[in-house]
Amino acid sequence: MNEEAQPFEKIYRELEQSVQRLEEGDLPLAESLALFERCATLAEQCNALLDAAELHVRELTTRVDGSLAAQPFDSWQSE
Amino acid sequence: MPLSTVYTVSQVNGYLKALLGDDAFLADVWLSGEISNFKQAASGHCYFTLKDAGGCIRAVMWRTQAGSIRLPHDGDAVVAHGYISIYEQQGNYQLYVDRLQQDGTGWLWQEFQRLKEQLEAEGLFAAERKRPLPALPRRLGLATSAGAAALRDVLRTLATRFPMVDVLLAPTPVQGDEAPRGIVAALAALNRWSESQEPLDAIILARGGGSLEELKAFNDERVARAIAASHVPVISGIGHETDFSIADFVADWRASTPTGAALAAVPDARDLAGRVGELRARAAAQVSRDVGSARGELEHLRSKLARLAPGPQLARDRQRIDGLGRRADLAMRHRLRVLRDHVQGQQRLLAGLDPSAVLARGYALVSTSGGAVVTSRAQVQPGDAIRVRVADGSFDADVRA
Numbered sequence: 001m002n003e004e005a006q007p008f009e010k011i012y013r014e015l016e017q018s019v020q021r022l023e024e025g026d027l028p029l030a031e032s033l034a035l036f037e038r039c040a041t042l043a044e045q046c047n048a049l050l051d052a053a054e055l056h057v058r059e060l061t062t063r064v065d066g067s068l069a070a071q072p073f074d075s076w077q078s079e
Numbered sequence: 080m081p082l083s084t085v086y087t088v089s090q091v092n093g094y095l096k097a098l099l100g101d102d103a104f105l106a107d108v109w110l111s112g113e114i115s116n117f118k119q120a121a122s123g124h125c126y127f128t129l130k131d132a133g134g135c136i137r138a139v140m141w142r143t144q145a146g147s148i149r150l151p152h153d154g155d156a157v158v159a160h161g162y163i164s165i166y167e168q169q170g171n172y173q174l175y176v177d178r179l180q181q182d183g184t185g186w187l188w189q190e191f192q193r194l195k196e197q198l199e200a201e202g203l204f205a206a207e208r209k210r211p212l213p214a215l216p217r218r219l220g221l222a223t224s225a226g227a228a229a230l231r232d233v234l235r236t237l238a239t240r241f242p243m244v245d246v247l248l249a250p251t252p253v254q255g256d257e258a259p260r261g262i263v264a265a266l267a268a269l270n271r272w273s274e275s276q277e278p279l280d281a282i283i284l285a286r287g288g289g290s291l292e293e294l295k296a297f298n299d300e301r302v303a304r305a306i307a308a309s310h311v312p313v314i315s316g317i318g319h320e321t322d323f324s325i326a327d328f329v330a331d332w333r334a335s336t337p338t339g340a341a342l343a344a345v346p347d348a349r350d351l352a353g354r355v356g357e358l359r360a361r362a363a364a365q366v367s368r369d370v371g372s373a374r375g376e377l378e379h380l381r382s383k384l385a386r387l388a389p390g391p392q393l394a395r396d397r398q399r400i401d402g403l404g405r406r407a408d409l410a411m412r413h414r415l416r417v418l419r420d421h422v423q424g425q426q427r428l429l430a431g432l433d434p435s436a437v438l439a440r441g442y443a444l445v446s447t448s449g450g451a452v453v454t455s456r457a458q459v460q461p462g463d464a465i466r467v468r469v470a471d472g473s474f475d476a477d478v479r480a
Contacts, residue, residue: 012351015358019362022366023365033370036362039362043356043359050348054238055237055238058247060249076234
């Protein structure tokens with residue numbers, strides 16, 4: 001039901017699949033090394049996303065004409 | 080001047096009070112109803128309203144009676160005993176309560192049961208209807224009161240646990256008479272947004288703990304049907320651990336509190352970081368093994384090659400060959416000598432057998448005219464021509480007799 005996947009998900013799934021291929025074996029050494037390099041890069045990207053994220057909250061409002069709009073909502077962070 | 084008697088307010092009130100006071104039924108009555116607007120004054124006296132679907136009665140419980148019981152909350156279904164009289168000061172009638180107890184079979188509870196059975200029969204609670212929650216959600220809807228603690232609880236939990244998720248808040252009152260309509264509208268707006276603007280992975284419907292009256296909206300049929308009709312899966316986080324509302328039964332996932340709903344909606348980023356680390360370690364381990372085995376093969380080949388290489392072996396072989404050569408030489412020479420002796424022997428023999436030597440001794444070689452050597456008397460007849468060879472030449476002759 002969700003067309004647009006979580007960007008983290010795409011990278012994470014590729015990392016999973018690459019490690020699986022690596023472990024399935026029978027790759028020439030040069031390919032193994034290249035695949036490992038890819039895995040290392042993907043892992044770095046995952047960690048960057050995990051570290052950098054800040055919760056993004058918006059409020060849904062109804063305009064005069066009945067259409068919907070989303071506006072930034074920050075008041076929850078202050079006590 | 081009117082013909083009827085004109086009475087004072089006090090007189091009328093007094094009349095009513097006496098009238099009620101004389102009524103045996105009203106003097107000693109048990110009622111069941113739902114507590115509402117419960118207040119305990121500084122004096123210790125308790126003032127509240129008892130109500131049901133059709134109406135309500137004001138009530139008062141004096142301090143002395145109130146002191147001996149556990150005080151009820153708004154929404155509690157109770158059974159009360161007392162008498163009904165007029166409170167002249169305010170011109171209303173009241174129930175003067177002397178006993179109060181919880182009523183498990185109050186109308187609110189019955190109403191809850193009725194609706195629950197009806198919706199269950201319609202299949203709204205069926206397990207097959209419940210949709211799974213996505214493992215890595217991109218965007219969540221949130222229907223709750225904008226100012227309440229539940230909102231902060233949910234958002235703080237999300238921010239700590241999985242800040243990568245995007246949140247869309249549809250504020251709505253979550254108690255009071257406007258709550259059911261507000262909740263229905265919030266769910267509808269989030270669904271509309273999900274369909275037309277940005278897809279939502281789930282909606283959290285949240286409300287902090289409270290009494291049955293405060294949580295009433297979540298037992299409302301309209302709210303239940305709106306949850307059932309939602310295209311986006313709904314996670315309910317309503318009240319406390321033990322509160323179960325109709326909304327909880329219809330929702331795709333029930334969490335016991337708003338914080339619980341946030342925990343259910345998203346994975347833990349720390350777990351994910353751990354898994355990323357694990358995956359990377361597995362990849363490194365595998366490559367390490369691959370390099371190790373490739374190196375092993377290389378070593379194996381190298382040693383094989385070393386064994387086959389000329390080097391020292393060649394020197395040894397050369398020595399052997401030299402040795403063999405010398406022996407062969409000697410053998411060869413020996414053989415040659417033997418042959419030479421043999422040949423010389425044969426030559427001497429041959430020399431001995433040379434006709435010239437025999438002829439020199441006086442013998443003659445006789446041959447016919449055809450060239451055949453005569454070795455027998457029978458080969459010739461008188462008159463045949465013969466050739467005679469002697470040591471220094473030959474001559475012709477005829478056979479005489």
